Amino acid sequence: MPKVTVDMNLCEYHGQCVFVAPEEFWFDDEDELRYTTEVPENARARVEKAAKACPQLAIKVE
Amino acid sequence: MEVCARFLIVGASLAGLRAAEALRNSNYKGEIAIVGAETHLPYNRPPLSKQILLGSQSPEDLSFPISDDLDVTWHLGSAATGLNIADREVTLENGKVLSYDRLLIATGVTPFLPPLPNIDVPGVHSLRTIDDARQLCAEMQPDRRIAIVGAGFIGCEVAASARKRGLDVVVLDQMDRPMARVLPPSLSEVFRTAHEEEGVAFRFGVTVTALEGTDHVTGVTLNTGETIEADIVLIAIGSRPTTDWLEGSGLVLEKGVVCDQSCRALNGDNRIAAAGDIAVWPHLNYGEDRFRIEHWTNAAEQGAAAARALLNDNDAPYVPLPSFWSDQFSLKLQSIGQPSRAERIEIVAGSLEDRKLVAECWKGDQRVGVIALNMAPKLARYRIQMEQELQ
Ligand SMILES: Cc1cc2nc3c(=O)[nH]c(=O)nc-3n(C[C@H](O)[C@H](O)[C@H](O)COP(=O)(O)OP(=O)(O)OC[C@H]3O[C@@H](n4cnc5c(N)ncnc54)[C@H](O)[C@@H]3O)c2cc1C
Ligand code: SF4
Numbered sequence: 398m399p400k401v402t403v404d405m406n407l408c409e410y411h412g413q414c415v416f417v418a419p420e421e422f423w424f425d426d427e428d429e430l431r432y433t434t435e436v437p438e439n440a441r442a443r444v445e446k447a448a449k450a451c452p453q454l455a456i457k458v459e
Numbered sequence: 460m461e462v463c464a465r466f467l468i469v470g471a472s473l474a475g476l477r478a479a480e481a482l483r484n485s486n487y488k489g490e491i492a493i494v495g496a497e498t499h500l501p502y503n504r505p506p507l508s509k510q511i512l513l514g515s516q517s518p519e520d521l522s523f524p525i526s527d528d529l530d531v532t533w534h535l536g537s538a539a540t541g542l543n544i545a546d547r548e549v550t551l552e553n554g555k556v557l558s559y560d561r562l563l564i565a566t567g568v569t570p571f572l573p574p575l576p577n578i579d580v581p582g583v584h585s586l587r588t589i590d591d592a593r594q595l596c597a598e599m600q601p602d603r604r605i606a607i608v609g610a611g612f613i614g615c616e617v618a619a620s621a622r623k624r625g626l627d628v629v630v631l632d633q634m635d636r637p638m639a640r641v642l643p644p645s646l647s648e649v650f651r652t653a654h655e656e657e658g659v660a661f662r663f664g665v666t667v668t669a670l671e672g673t674d675h676v677t678g679v680t681l682n683t684g685e686t687i688e689a690d691i692v693l694i695a696i697g698s699r700p701t702t703d704w705l706e707g708s709g710l711v712l713e714k715g716v717v718c719d720q721s722c723r724a725l726n727g728d729n730r731i732a733a734a735g736d737i738a739v740w741p742h743l744n745y746g747e748d749r750f751r752i753e754h755w756t757n758a759a760e761q762g763a764a765a766a767r768a769l770l771n772d773n774d775a776p777y778v779p780l781p782s783f784w785s786d787q788f789s790l791k792l793q794s795i796g797q798p799s800r801a802e803r804i805e806i807v808a809g810s811l812e813d814r815k816l817v818a819e820c821w822k823g824d825q826r827v828g829v830i831a832l833n834m835a836p837k838l839a840r841y842r843i844q845m846e847q848e849l850q
Contacts, residue, residue, distance in 0.1 A: 410607075452503070
Protein backbone atom coordinates (compact mmCIF):
# COMPACT_ATOMS: atom_id res chain seq x y z
CA MET A 398 0.00 0.00 0.00
CA PRO A 399 1.33 3.47 -0.84
CA LYS A 400 2.74 5.29 2.21
CA VAL A 401 2.21 9.02 2.54
CA THR A 402 4.35 11.38 4.61
CA VAL A 403 4.22 15.14 4.99
CA ASP A 404 7.32 16.95 6.21
CA MET A 405 5.66 19.26 8.72
CA ASN A 406 8.78 21.41 8.85
CA LEU A 407 8.12 22.32 5.24
CA CYS A 408 4.32 22.46 5.26
CA GLU A 409 3.01 26.01 5.10
CA TYR A 410 -0.66 25.02 5.36
CA HIS A 411 -1.39 26.00 1.80
CA GLY A 412 -4.10 23.36 1.73
CA GLN A 413 -3.57 22.41 -1.91
CA CYS A 414 -3.41 18.78 -0.83
CA VAL A 415 -6.73 19.10 1.00
CA PHE A 416 -8.25 20.46 -2.12
CA VAL A 417 -6.91 17.79 -4.46
CA ALA A 418 -7.36 14.79 -2.16
CA PRO A 419 -9.87 15.66 0.58
CA GLU A 420 -10.29 12.04 1.60
CA GLU A 421 -6.62 11.65 2.42
CA PHE A 422 -5.73 15.17 3.63
CA TRP A 423 -7.84 17.40 5.87
CA PHE A 424 -7.64 20.16 8.46
CA ASP A 425 -8.93 19.16 11.90
CA ASP A 426 -10.91 21.35 14.33
CA GLU A 427 -7.66 22.95 15.49
CA ASP A 428 -6.78 23.72 11.86
CA GLU A 429 -3.91 21.23 11.98
CA LEU A 430 -3.16 19.29 8.82
CA ARG A 431 -4.06 15.60 9.13
CA TYR A 432 -3.52 12.91 6.57
CA THR A 433 -3.83 9.19 6.02
CA THR A 434 -0.40 7.60 6.22
CA GLU A 435 -1.31 4.47 4.29
CA VAL A 436 -3.75 4.64 1.42
CA PRO A 437 -5.21 1.88 -0.75
CA GLU A 438 -3.57 1.32 -4.13
CA ASN A 439 -6.58 2.83 -5.91
CA ALA A 440 -5.93 6.15 -4.17
CA ARG A 441 -2.32 6.32 -5.33
CA ALA A 442 -3.00 8.54 -8.33
CA ARG A 443 -4.90 11.00 -6.16
CA VAL A 444 -2.24 11.32 -3.44
CA GLU A 445 0.46 11.63 -6.09
CA LYS A 446 -1.55 14.46 -7.61
CA ALA A 447 -1.72 16.06 -4.16
CA ALA A 448 2.06 15.74 -3.83
CA LYS A 449 2.52 17.53 -7.14
CA ALA A 450 0.11 20.28 -6.09
CA CYS A 451 2.06 21.01 -2.90
CA PRO A 452 4.10 24.18 -3.45
CA GLN A 453 6.43 23.26 -0.59
CA LEU A 454 7.28 19.83 -2.04
CA ALA A 455 6.41 18.57 1.45
CA ILE A 456 4.46 15.43 0.49
CA LYS A 457 6.18 12.12 -0.26
CA VAL A 458 4.36 9.08 -1.60
CA GLU A 459 6.17 5.73 -1.55
CA MET B 460 22.71 19.73 -36.43
CA GLU B 461 19.14 18.49 -36.75
CA VAL B 462 17.40 16.57 -33.98
CA CYS B 463 13.79 15.53 -34.29
CA ALA B 464 11.60 15.92 -31.22
CA ARG B 465 7.93 15.34 -31.65
CA PHE B 466 6.83 17.20 -28.53
CA LEU B 467 9.08 20.11 -27.79
CA ILE B 468 8.80 22.18 -24.61
CA VAL B 469 10.75 25.42 -24.34
CA GLY B 470 11.23 26.54 -20.72
CA ALA B 471 12.48 24.01 -18.17
CA SER B 472 10.49 25.06 -15.15
CA LEU B 473 7.18 24.39 -13.47
CA ALA B 474 4.83 24.77 -16.45
CA GLY B 475 7.19 22.83 -18.73
CA LEU B 476 7.66 19.96 -16.29
CA ARG B 477 3.96 19.61 -15.52
CA ALA B 478 3.30 19.62 -19.26
CA ALA B 479 5.67 16.69 -19.81
CA GLU B 480 4.11 14.80 -16.90
CA ALA B 481 0.63 15.38 -18.30
CA LEU B 482 1.73 13.99 -21.67
CA ARG B 483 3.01 10.79 -20.10
CA ASN B 484 -0.12 10.53 -17.94
CA SER B 485 -2.14 10.78 -21.15
CA ASN B 486 -0.15 7.82 -22.45
CA TYR B 487 1.84 9.80 -24.96
CA LYS B 488 4.68 7.46 -25.90
CA GLY B 489 6.57 9.67 -28.36
CA GLU B 490 9.62 11.76 -27.78
CA ILE B 491 9.56 14.74 -25.41
CA ALA B 492 12.38 17.26 -25.40
CA ILE B 493 12.69 20.17 -22.99
CA VAL B 494 14.89 23.20 -23.64
CA GLY B 495 16.03 25.35 -20.71
CA ALA B 496 18.14 28.49 -20.66
CA GLU B 497 19.34 27.74 -17.15
CA THR B 498 21.76 24.89 -16.49
CA HIS B 499 19.45 23.52 -13.77
CA LEU B 500 16.73 20.91 -13.97
CA PRO B 501 13.34 22.39 -13.05
CA TYR B 502 13.20 23.79 -9.52
CA ASN B 503 10.72 25.53 -7.29
CA ARG B 504 10.92 29.33 -7.29
CA PRO B 505 8.71 30.58 -4.43
CA PRO B 506 11.24 29.65 -1.70
CA LEU B 507 13.85 31.86 -3.41
CA SER B 508 12.52 34.96 -1.65
CA LYS B 509 11.67 33.10 1.56
CA GLN B 510 13.40 29.91 2.82
CA ILE B 511 16.50 30.30 0.62
CA LEU B 512 17.26 33.85 1.74
CA LEU B 513 16.60 32.81 5.33
CA GLY B 514 18.86 29.81 4.98
CA SER B 515 16.23 27.33 6.19
CA GLN B 516 16.32 25.52 2.84
CA SER B 517 19.22 25.03 0.50
CA PRO B 518 19.09 25.29 -3.30
CA GLU B 519 19.27 21.48 -3.58
CA ASP B 520 15.98 21.21 -1.67
CA LEU B 521 14.18 23.03 -4.46
CA SER B 522 14.55 20.42 -7.22
CA PHE B 523 11.21 19.06 -8.35
CA PRO B 524 11.11 15.27 -8.10
CA ILE B 525 11.32 13.88 -11.63
CA SER B 526 10.21 10.33 -12.30
CA ASP B 527 12.45 8.08 -14.42
CA ASP B 528 9.40 7.21 -16.48
CA LEU B 529 9.19 10.78 -17.70
CA ASP B 530 11.84 9.93 -20.29
CA VAL B 531 12.67 13.44 -21.43
CA THR B 532 15.58 14.61 -23.54
CA TRP B 533 16.93 17.69 -21.77
CA HIS B 534 18.66 20.54 -23.59
CA LEU B 535 19.84 22.68 -20.69
CA GLY B 536 22.05 25.73 -20.51
CA SER B 537 21.19 26.99 -23.96
CA ALA B 538 18.30 29.36 -24.60
CA ALA B 539 16.01 29.10 -27.59
CA THR B 540 16.78 32.04 -29.87
CA GLY B 541 14.29 31.65 -32.69
CA LEU B 542 11.13 29.95 -33.89
CA ASN B 543 10.33 29.12 -37.49
CA ILE B 544 6.66 28.15 -37.69
CA ALA B 545 6.67 27.19 -41.38
CA ASP B 546 9.57 24.75 -40.94
CA ARG B 547 8.47 23.78 -37.41
CA GLU B 548 11.88 24.44 -35.97
CA VAL B 549 13.31 26.04 -32.86
CA THR B 550 16.89 27.30 -32.91
CA LEU B 551 19.04 27.27 -29.79
CA GLU B 552 21.83 29.57 -28.70
CA ASN B 553 24.34 26.74 -29.14
CA GLY B 554 23.38 26.37 -32.80
CA LYS B 555 21.22 23.28 -32.47
CA VAL B 556 17.99 23.23 -34.43
CA LEU B 557 15.14 21.19 -32.95
CA SER B 558 12.15 20.29 -35.06
CA TYR B 559 8.75 19.60 -33.55
CA ASP B 560 5.31 18.28 -34.19
CA ARG B 561 3.90 20.13 -31.21
CA LEU B 562 5.51 23.00 -29.33
CA LEU B 563 4.77 24.26 -25.85
CA ILE B 564 6.12 27.70 -24.96
CA ALA B 565 6.82 28.09 -21.24
CA THR B 566 9.64 30.61 -20.98
CA GLY B 567 8.05 32.53 -18.12
CA VAL B 568 8.95 36.09 -17.27
CA THR B 569 12.13 38.09 -16.74
CA PRO B 570 12.48 40.78 -14.05
CA PHE B 571 12.10 44.27 -15.47
CA LEU B 572 15.17 46.45 -14.98
CA PRO B 573 14.46 50.09 -15.78
CA PRO B 574 17.08 51.90 -17.88
CA LEU B 575 18.40 53.99 -14.98
CA PRO B 576 21.92 55.37 -14.62
CA ASN B 577 24.22 52.73 -13.03
CA ILE B 578 21.59 50.00 -13.12
CA ASP B 579 24.35 47.49 -13.92
CA VAL B 580 26.69 48.41 -11.08
CA PRO B 581 27.59 45.44 -8.82
CA GLY B 582 25.31 45.09 -5.81
CA VAL B 583 22.16 45.81 -7.80
CA HIS B 584 20.10 42.63 -7.95
CA SER B 585 16.93 41.18 -9.31
CA LEU B 586 15.42 37.89 -8.16
CA ARG B 587 14.07 35.20 -10.46
CA THR B 588 16.54 32.34 -10.57
CA ILE B 589 18.47 30.22 -8.13
CA ASP B 590 21.64 31.94 -9.30
CA ASP B 591 20.08 35.34 -8.55
CA ALA B 592 19.15 34.08 -5.07
CA ARG B 593 22.67 32.76 -4.41
CA GLN B 594 24.22 36.10 -5.36
CA LEU B 595 21.75 38.10 -3.29
CA CYS B 596 22.13 35.74 -0.34
CA ALA B 597 25.91 36.03 -0.41
CA GLU B 598 25.66 39.80 -0.05
CA MET B 599 23.02 39.76 2.66
CA GLN B 600 25.26 40.04 5.71
CA PRO B 601 23.76 41.31 8.98
CA ASP B 602 23.94 45.07 9.50
CA ARG B 603 24.30 45.79 5.81
CA ARG B 604 21.70 48.09 4.31
CA ILE B 605 19.40 46.88 1.58
CA ALA B 606 17.14 49.16 -0.44
CA ILE B 607 14.30 47.31 -2.12
CA VAL B 608 12.71 49.06 -5.05
CA GLY B 609 9.11 47.86 -5.38
CA ALA B 610 6.71 46.95 -2.57
CA GLY B 611 5.02 44.13 -4.45
CA PHE B 612 4.99 40.54 -3.23
CA ILE B 613 8.60 39.70 -4.05
CA GLY B 614 9.88 43.02 -2.67
CA CYS B 615 7.95 42.59 0.57
CA GLU B 616 8.97 38.95 0.98
CA VAL B 617 12.64 39.82 0.51
CA ALA B 618 12.19 42.71 2.97
CA ALA B 619 10.93 40.28 5.59
CA SER B 620 13.70 37.76 4.93
CA ALA B 621 16.40 40.43 4.97
CA ARG B 622 15.10 41.96 8.17
CA LYS B 623 15.00 38.54 9.84
CA ARG B 624 18.64 38.16 8.90
CA GLY B 625 19.46 41.41 10.64
CA LEU B 626 19.83 43.75 7.69
CA ASP B 627 18.73 47.32 7.67
CA VAL B 628 15.81 47.38 5.23
CA VAL B 629 14.10 50.18 3.34
CA VAL B 630 11.39 49.52 0.75
CA LEU B 631 10.59 52.17 -1.88
CA ASP B 632 7.50 52.36 -4.05
CA GLN B 633 5.71 54.91 -6.18
CA MET B 634 2.34 53.71 -4.88
CA ASP B 635 1.08 54.73 -1.46
CA ARG B 636 0.96 51.26 0.14
CA PRO B 637 2.45 47.76 -0.18
CA MET B 638 1.05 45.25 -2.69
CA ALA B 639 -1.35 47.94 -3.83
CA ARG B 640 -2.16 46.31 -7.16
CA VAL B 641 -3.60 43.22 -5.53
CA LEU B 642 -4.60 43.86 -1.93
CA PRO B 643 -7.45 46.00 -0.66
CA PRO B 644 -6.20 49.01 1.36
CA SER B 645 -7.11 47.57 4.76
CA LEU B 646 -4.99 44.48 4.15
CA SER B 647 -2.07 46.48 2.78
CA GLU B 648 -2.25 48.35 6.05
CA VAL B 649 -1.95 45.16 8.10
CA PHE B 650 1.18 44.22 6.16
CA ARG B 651 2.66 47.69 6.41
CA THR B 652 2.21 47.75 10.19
CA ALA B 653 3.63 44.27 10.61
CA HIS B 654 6.71 45.16 8.57
CA GLU B 655 7.23 48.41 10.45
CA GLU B 656 6.95 46.68 13.80
CA GLU B 657 9.76 44.40 12.69
CA GLY B 658 11.87 47.39 11.72
CA VAL B 659 11.34 47.62 7.96
CA ALA B 660 11.17 51.23 6.73
CA PHE B 661 8.90 52.20 3.85
CA ARG B 662 9.06 55.19 1.53
CA PHE B 663 5.91 55.49 -0.53
CA GLY B 664 5.09 57.88 -3.35
CA VAL B 665 8.69 58.05 -4.59
CA THR B 666 10.41 56.89 -7.76
CA VAL B 667 14.05 55.97 -8.20
CA THR B 668 15.86 58.12 -10.74
CA ALA B 669 19.40 56.70 -10.48
CA LEU B 670 21.63 54.25 -8.70
CA GLU B 671 24.80 55.52 -7.11
CA GLY B 672 28.27 53.96 -7.00
CA THR B 673 30.98 52.90 -9.42
CA ASP B 674 32.66 49.68 -8.12
CA HIS B 675 29.65 48.75 -6.05
CA VAL B 676 26.30 50.33 -5.40
CA THR B 677 26.23 52.90 -2.60
CA GLY B 678 22.67 54.10 -2.76
CA VAL B 679 19.62 55.09 -4.77
CA THR B 680 18.57 58.59 -5.73
CA LEU B 681 14.90 59.48 -5.63
CA ASN B 682 12.78 61.89 -7.63
CA THR B 683 12.75 64.08 -4.53
CA GLY B 684 16.47 64.64 -5.07
CA GLU B 685 17.42 62.78 -1.95
CA THR B 686 19.81 59.81 -1.94
CA ILE B 687 19.17 56.78 0.24
CA GLU B 688 22.38 54.99 1.17
CA ALA B 689 22.43 51.25 0.58
CA ASP B 690 25.01 48.45 0.27
CA ILE B 691 22.63 46.25 -1.68
CA VAL B 692 19.74 47.15 -3.98
CA LEU B 693 17.02 44.80 -5.13
CA ILE B 694 14.93 45.89 -8.10
CA ALA B 695 11.52 44.25 -7.79
CA ILE B 696 9.18 46.36 -9.88
CA GLY B 697 7.65 43.55 -11.86
CA SER B 698 8.62 41.44 -14.82
CA ARG B 699 8.14 41.13 -18.54
CA PRO B 700 7.22 37.97 -20.44
CA THR B 701 10.29 36.30 -21.95
CA THR B 702 9.18 36.61 -25.58
CA ASP B 703 12.39 38.04 -27.09
CA TRP B 704 13.15 34.74 -28.86
CA LEU B 705 9.70 34.79 -30.49
CA GLU B 706 9.99 38.24 -32.08
CA GLY B 707 9.27 38.04 -35.79
CA SER B 708 8.00 34.45 -35.59
CA GLY B 709 4.46 35.48 -36.52
CA LEU B 710 2.97 34.61 -33.13
CA VAL B 711 0.89 37.34 -31.56
CA LEU B 712 2.92 38.89 -28.74
CA GLU B 713 1.06 41.35 -26.56
CA LYS B 714 2.20 41.33 -22.97
CA GLY B 715 2.91 37.64 -23.49
CA VAL B 716 2.10 34.94 -26.02
CA VAL B 717 -1.52 35.49 -26.96
CA CYS B 718 -3.57 32.28 -26.94
CA ASP B 719 -7.11 31.09 -27.47
CA GLN B 720 -9.37 29.73 -24.73
CA SER B 721 -7.53 26.41 -24.63
CA CYS B 722 -4.02 27.92 -24.51
CA ARG B 723 -3.21 27.45 -28.19
CA ALA B 724 -1.07 30.29 -29.52
CA LEU B 725 -2.75 32.50 -32.13
CA ASN B 726 -1.11 32.07 -35.57
CA GLY B 727 0.58 28.94 -34.23
CA ASP B 728 -0.71 26.59 -36.90
CA ASN B 729 -2.63 24.67 -34.18
CA ARG B 730 0.66 23.09 -33.18
CA ILE B 731 1.82 25.62 -30.61
CA ALA B 732 0.52 26.43 -27.14
CA ALA B 733 1.78 28.53 -24.24
CA ALA B 734 1.49 28.05 -20.49
CA GLY B 735 2.49 29.60 -17.20
CA ASP B 736 3.64 33.15 -16.54
CA ILE B 737 4.09 33.86 -20.25
CA ALA B 738 0.62 32.85 -21.52
CA VAL B 739 -2.11 35.40 -22.21
CA TRP B 740 -5.50 33.82 -22.74
CA PRO B 741 -9.21 34.59 -22.40
CA HIS B 742 -10.58 33.02 -19.23
CA LEU B 743 -14.15 32.41 -20.35
CA ASN B 744 -15.66 32.92 -16.91
CA TYR B 745 -13.99 36.28 -16.53
CA GLY B 746 -15.24 37.88 -19.73
CA GLU B 747 -13.46 38.30 -23.03
CA ASP B 748 -10.41 40.12 -21.70
CA ARG B 749 -7.25 38.14 -22.13
CA PHE B 750 -4.92 38.10 -19.17
CA ARG B 751 -1.93 36.44 -17.68
CA ILE B 752 -1.44 34.88 -14.25
CA GLU B 753 2.00 35.02 -12.67
CA HIS B 754 1.48 32.45 -9.95
CA TRP B 755 2.67 28.97 -9.11
CA THR B 756 -0.58 27.02 -9.16
CA ASN B 757 -1.54 28.40 -12.54
CA ALA B 758 1.84 27.52 -14.07
CA ALA B 759 1.40 23.93 -12.88
CA GLU B 760 -2.21 23.60 -14.02
CA GLN B 761 -1.87 25.46 -17.28
CA GLY B 762 1.23 23.49 -18.24
CA ALA B 763 -0.77 20.30 -17.97
CA ALA B 764 -3.89 21.74 -19.63
CA ALA B 765 -2.00 23.21 -22.59
CA ALA B 766 -0.09 19.99 -23.18
CA ARG B 767 -3.33 17.99 -23.23
CA ALA B 768 -4.98 20.51 -25.58
CA LEU B 769 -2.06 20.17 -28.00
CA LEU B 770 -1.87 16.42 -27.77
CA ASN B 771 -5.57 15.76 -28.24
CA ASP B 772 -6.39 18.75 -30.45
CA ASN B 773 -9.21 19.58 -28.09
CA ASP B 774 -10.84 22.95 -27.54
CA ALA B 775 -11.73 22.54 -23.87
CA PRO B 776 -11.51 26.02 -22.36
CA TYR B 777 -8.94 26.47 -19.63
CA VAL B 778 -10.87 28.05 -16.74
CA PRO B 779 -8.83 27.75 -13.54
CA LEU B 780 -9.58 29.34 -10.21
CA PRO B 781 -6.63 31.71 -9.77
CA SER B 782 -4.87 31.33 -6.43
CA PHE B 783 -1.65 32.39 -4.77
CA TRP B 784 -0.06 32.85 -1.40
CA SER B 785 2.62 34.98 0.22
CA ASP B 786 4.55 34.59 3.47
CA GLN B 787 5.99 37.63 5.25
CA PHE B 788 7.08 37.50 8.88
CA SER B 789 4.25 35.75 10.68
CA LEU B 790 1.68 36.74 8.05
CA LYS B 791 0.47 34.03 5.73
CA LEU B 792 -1.70 35.32 2.97
CA GLN B 793 -3.77 33.12 0.70
CA SER B 794 -5.95 34.30 -2.11
CA ILE B 795 -8.39 32.72 -4.54
CA GLY B 796 -10.29 34.29 -7.41
CA GLN B 797 -9.54 37.85 -8.44
CA PRO B 798 -9.45 40.05 -5.32
CA SER B 799 -7.80 42.84 -7.32
CA ARG B 800 -11.16 43.42 -9.03
CA ALA B 801 -12.99 43.95 -5.75
CA GLU B 802 -14.82 47.15 -4.91
CA ARG B 803 -15.30 46.21 -1.28
CA ILE B 804 -14.39 43.47 1.14
CA GLU B 805 -16.40 41.87 3.87
CA ILE B 806 -14.57 40.25 6.75
CA VAL B 807 -16.50 37.10 7.53
CA ALA B 808 -14.20 35.53 10.13
CA GLY B 809 -11.53 36.90 12.43
CA SER B 810 -10.49 40.55 12.32
CA LEU B 811 -7.87 42.97 11.01
CA GLU B 812 -6.72 43.65 14.60
CA ASP B 813 -6.01 39.96 15.18
CA ARG B 814 -4.24 39.71 11.82
CA LYS B 815 -6.23 36.57 11.31
CA LEU B 816 -9.19 36.77 9.00
CA VAL B 817 -11.15 35.62 6.01
CA ALA B 818 -12.29 38.42 3.70
CA GLU B 819 -14.76 38.00 0.87
CA CYS B 820 -14.04 40.34 -2.03
CA TRP B 821 -17.09 41.74 -3.83
CA LYS B 822 -17.68 43.59 -7.03
CA GLY B 823 -21.34 44.62 -7.18
CA ASP B 824 -23.26 41.51 -6.23
CA GLN B 825 -20.55 39.16 -7.43
CA ARG B 826 -18.04 37.51 -5.13
CA VAL B 827 -14.83 37.84 -7.16
CA GLY B 828 -12.37 36.49 -4.64
CA VAL B 829 -11.60 35.45 -1.10
CA ILE B 830 -8.52 36.29 0.92
CA ALA B 831 -7.37 34.53 4.07
CA LEU B 832 -4.79 35.91 6.42
CA ASN B 833 -3.35 33.31 8.80
CA MET B 834 -6.52 31.28 8.25
CA ALA B 835 -5.65 29.17 5.24
CA PRO B 836 -7.64 26.13 6.38
CA LYS B 837 -10.83 28.18 6.25
CA LEU B 838 -10.26 28.83 2.57
CA ALA B 839 -10.70 25.19 1.61
CA ARG B 840 -14.50 25.44 1.69
CA TYR B 841 -14.53 28.56 -0.49
CA ARG B 842 -12.14 27.00 -2.90
CA ILE B 843 -14.45 24.10 -3.57
CA GLN B 844 -17.44 26.43 -3.94
CA MET B 845 -15.73 28.90 -6.25
CA GLU B 846 -14.22 26.15 -8.32
CA GLN B 847 -17.71 24.71 -8.85
CA GLU B 848 -18.97 28.14 -9.91
CA LEU B 849 -16.42 28.05 -12.72
CA GLN B 850 -17.52 24.73 -14.18
C1 LIG C 1 11.21 34.94 -5.88
C2 LIG C 1 9.87 34.42 -6.33
C3 LIG C 1 8.89 34.14 -5.39
C4 LIG C 1 7.65 33.66 -5.79
N1 LIG C 1 6.71 33.38 -4.83
C5 LIG C 1 5.49 32.93 -5.21
C6 LIG C 1 4.49 32.66 -4.23
O1 LIG C 1 4.70 32.81 -3.03
N2 LIG C 1 3.28 32.22 -4.66
C7 LIG C 1 3.00 32.03 -5.98
O2 LIG C 1 1.87 31.63 -6.32
N3 LIG C 1 3.92 32.27 -6.94
C8 LIG C 1 5.16 32.73 -6.58
N4 LIG C 1 6.12 32.99 -7.53
C9 LIG C 1 5.76 32.82 -8.96
C10 LIG C 1 6.01 31.42 -9.48
O3 LIG C 1 7.27 30.96 -9.13
C11 LIG C 1 5.85 31.45 -11.00
O4 LIG C 1 4.51 31.74 -11.27
C12 LIG C 1 6.24 30.16 -11.69
O5 LIG C 1 7.59 29.86 -11.50
C13 LIG C 1 5.96 30.25 -13.18
O6 LIG C 1 6.40 29.10 -13.83
P1 LIG C 1 6.69 29.07 -15.38
O7 LIG C 1 7.08 27.66 -15.67
O8 LIG C 1 5.59 29.68 -16.13
O9 LIG C 1 7.91 30.06 -15.62
P2 LIG C 1 9.34 30.16 -14.95
O10 LIG C 1 9.36 29.48 -13.64
O11 LIG C 1 9.73 31.59 -15.00
O12 LIG C 1 10.25 29.33 -15.94
C14 LIG C 1 10.59 29.72 -17.21
C15 LIG C 1 11.87 29.04 -17.58
O13 LIG C 1 12.16 29.27 -18.94
C16 LIG C 1 13.53 29.55 -19.09
N5 LIG C 1 13.73 30.34 -20.30
C17 LIG C 1 13.51 31.66 -20.49
N6 LIG C 1 13.79 32.01 -21.76
C18 LIG C 1 14.18 30.90 -22.38
C19 LIG C 1 14.58 30.62 -23.72
N7 LIG C 1 14.62 31.57 -24.66
N8 LIG C 1 14.92 29.35 -24.02
C20 LIG C 1 14.87 28.37 -23.08
N9 LIG C 1 14.48 28.58 -21.81
C21 LIG C 1 14.15 29.83 -21.47
C22 LIG C 1 13.90 30.29 -17.84
O14 LIG C 1 15.27 30.20 -17.60
C23 LIG C 1 13.07 29.56 -16.79
O15 LIG C 1 13.76 28.50 -16.21
C24 LIG C 1 7.39 33.46 -7.16
C25 LIG C 1 8.38 33.75 -8.11
C26 LIG C 1 9.61 34.22 -7.71
C27 LIG C 1 10.67 34.53 -8.73
S1 SF4 D 1 -0.21 21.41 0.09
FE1 SF4 D 1 1.75 21.08 1.09
S2 SF4 D 1 2.13 22.93 2.23
FE2 SF4 D 1 -0.03 22.89 1.71
S3 SF4 D 1 -1.05 21.96 3.44
FE3 SF4 D 1 -0.65 20.34 1.99
S4 SF4 D 1 1.35 19.57 2.64
FE4 SF4 D 1 1.12 21.52 3.63
